Amino acid sequence: MSGAAAGLWWRLAWRNLWRNKRRTLLTASALSFGFVASVLMIGLAGGVVEQMVRNGTEIVTGQIQIHDGEFLPERGIHDTLGKDSGVDLAVLLGAVDEIPNVVGAAPRVYGGGLVSSGDETVGASLMGIDPERESQVSAFAANLVSGSMPGPGEILLGARLATDVEVAVGDEVVLVAPAADGSLGNDLFVVSGTFNLDMALLDRAFALLPLEDLQFLMALPPTRVHEVAIRVEQTRDSEAAALMVGDAVEDLADGLLVQPWSEFLPQLHFFTSLATATNLVIAAMIFGMAVFGVANTMLIATYERRREFAVVRALGTDRRDVGRTVVMEGVLLGMISLAAGVLIAAPLMVWIRTHPIDLSQWVGSYSMMGSAVRPLITVEFSWDGPLASAAALVTTGILSALYPAWRAVRVPPADALSSR
Numbered sequence: 001m002s003g004a005a006a007g008l009w010w011r012l013a014w015r016n017l018w019r020n021k022r023r024t025l026l027t028a029s030a031l032s033f034g035f036v037a038s039v040l041m042i043g044l045a046g047g048v049v050e051q052m053v054r055n056g057t058e059i060v061t062g063q064i065q066i067h068d069g070e071f072l073p074e075r076g077i078h079d080t081l082g083k084d085s086g087v088d089l090a091v092l093l094g095a096v097d098e099i100p101n102v103v104g105a106a107p108r109v110y111g112g113g114l115v116s117s118g119d120e121t122v123g124a125s126l127m128g129i130d131p132e133r134e135s136q137v138s139a140f141a142a143n144l145v146s147g148s149m150p151g152p153g154e155i156l157l158g159a160r161l162a163t164d165v166e167v168a169v170g171d172e173v174v175l176v177a178p179a180a181d182g183s184l185g186n187d188l189f190v191v192s193g194t195f196n197l198d199m200a201l202l203d204r205a206f207a208l209l210p211l212e213d214l215q216f217l218m219a220l221p222p223t224r225v226h227e228v229a230i231r232v233e234q235t236r237d238s239e240a241a242a243l244m245v246g247d248a249v250e251d252l253a254d255g256l257l258v259q260p261w262s263e264f265l266p267q268l269h270f271f272t273s274l275a276t277a278t279n280l281v282i283a284a285m286i287f288g289m290a291v292f293g294v295a296n297t298m299l300i301a302t303y304e305r306r307r308e309f310a311v312v313r314a315l316g317t318d319r320r321d322v323g324r325t326v327v328m329e330g331v332l333l334g335m336i337s338l339a340a341g342v343l344i345a346a347p348l349m350v351w352i353r354t355h356p357i358d359l360s361q362w363v364g365s366y367s368m369m370g371s372a373v374r375p376l377i378t379v380e381f382s383w384d385g386p387l388a389s390a391a392a393l394v395t396t397g398i399l400s401a402l403y404p405a406w407r408a409v410r411v412p413p414a415d416a417l418s419s420r
Contacts, residue, residue: 013325013332016305017333024336027297028340029337029340031334032337032340034396036341036345036348038283038286038287039345040345040348040349042384043380043382044377044378045279046382047377049272049380050236052271052272056261057231057235058137058139059138059199059202060138060139060197060229061229061261062230062231062261063232063235064231064232064242065229066092066227066249066257067081067228067256067257068081068082068255068256068257069257072264075226078180080220081227082223082254084224086223088252089222089225091252092228092249093105093133093228096245099248100244101233101237102230102232102245103137103233104230104231105137106228107130108225108229109127109215109220110126110127110226111125111127111128111218112125112177113176114177115161117171120164122165125206126175126177126209127208127214128208128214129208129210131150134149136231137230138229140197143197144193144194145159146193147192147193149192150189150193152210153189153190154189154191154192155175155207155209156191156193156194157191158195158197158202158203158204158206159195160204161204161205161206162191167191170190170191172188173188174187175189175209175217177214177217179219183219185217230245238260239260243258245258246258283388291396291399294396294397295399298326298330305408306408309408320409323405324405326401327401327402330405331398333397334393337393338393341389341393342390349379352379353381357376357378
């Protein structure tokens, strides 16, 4: 088909589409509503998933972690980066900081011990941190209830842990922890502050110390840390960033393992994957129902134009051209619906993004899959949802026209002209 002929058939399809304006507008409205509903649903679900991932990773873990290949899941005291040889932290952190999309990287040492004050003794998970770097990765500094991040000789306690030990800011606690050389380390620390992350496990059992203090308490040299936690700007880029981190640090020590959050938080990854798959199924159902509705409308229109098709066929028009015209009408209907849907969906998405609906005053924060979730209704901007919905809408228009087109070319001209 030449370009001039193709243009002619497109013009005919456009004119045919508007012969019954009411039917065309109703059908286009149905398709546009399906597009807007699909984009909005995918955006809202993406916002919930993104919030869960951010809350699940930005509270403590970070989106990427570097540790020894044998550190997880036992978290052995000797399984530090580089094992007994340790690692040059300054070089490693410098290499990580240079990677695009990385917001911060924080070294950590982990241990377990007893926190005591007077007659009260409570078991606690200990974490040695660099306070300045830690504030770039985790949420401890942003969720202080009282006091400040720990300095030398100080300790930061979870709010519930401080209540259990019956201490406040400025009080002293005794810390006892097993050391790497087999001894028991013990020392006095001043409570610098308390934090509340709205997660009972962390608020009741976590205590933070300066990195050097916990290394000294556990008889670990300054070059030995258990983990480097990394925060990235966009959580959806975690896997790509993890690959770049792996390339940057692979020669700095033996046995280093770099993992994105989807690997060290498998339950959260499973839930987000399930939510994404569910959204796609629902979107497919929306457009599946639209296919049958639009196909029914176009089939009725085709039936009403049987005599028209018969006359065109009797004048020598190829049956493929007749069917092509009906399909072209479906394509044009899909494009009209897409344009209207974009005009509605785009400002709606922007408005919800800039004016998120906070339901915490009625619902409150809650925990799901180990992640603290704030009931905030917002959308996540991604081209995947709108592009998939746009492709589905145009495909719906085409599929809806295929059966009516087949019916249009199957009717013999003589039968149609005689109204049989």
